[in-house]
Amino acid sequence: MQDFVDIGEKFIFVVMLFASILAVAVFVERLIIFRKNLTKEAVSFLEHLIPLLRHKDHKGTEKLLHDQKEETAYTRFTQFSLEREKENPKGLFELMDAKILKERLHLEERLPILNTLGNNTPFIGLLGTVLGVIKAFYGLGTLGNSGAEVVMRSISTALLATxxxxxxxxxxxxxxxxxxxxxxxxxxxxxxxxxxxxxxxVTGKSSHSSHTHH
Known part of the structure; x- marks a missing residue:
């Protein structure tokens, strides 16, 4: 039993080390993705794009898109919308909703790993503490009062897991x-x-088309 507890305790600390490395890796990877969409250039792109759309300036919108150095969720969405608008303006609104969903899924990728680690590592640490306390009481029963120092060290190590x-x-x-x-x-x-x-x-284009047809 003592050997099993020792192995379990060591395994808990190995899991903790792996979890911390994994968490850092996911955090850095996601931070790079998110920072692209939160830079001053990305915000500036939005600020310049909306007035162009309101003035129905297709060429200006395409030029603004072309001038962007870095690809973001906003540039991908704008590129997609411009291309689909030329092909089929009637179904564009539904297609744009689907594109937003796709971009959201891209941003949420790997976040479930962080969610899982955040929810479960305290319980894994608690398991390590329980194993350590079992080891401490086993030592107390085996060594008696003379083993008090060993027992206290075991409990101290156990609390480290939590x-x-x-x-x-x-x-x-x-x-x-x-x-x-x-x-x-x-x-x-x-x-x-x-x-x-x-x-x-889209509305401007469709109203213009109906006016021409009339």
């Missing part, structure tokens, strides 16, 4: 909440763009 679990979970939960808030901002901006496209380019 501390490690919380040390991983707290930053991971904060990171997950940060990304979740940014997803709402980015998808909200995409929905605003969608409405601007529909109200200005």
């Amino acid at each position: 501390a490690a679990g919380l040390a991983v979970a707290i930053p991971v939960v904060m990171a997950n909440n940060y990304f979740s808030r940014k997803i709402k901002v980015i998808t909200g901006n995409l929905e605003i763009l969608s409405k601007e496209f529909h109200a200005n380019l």
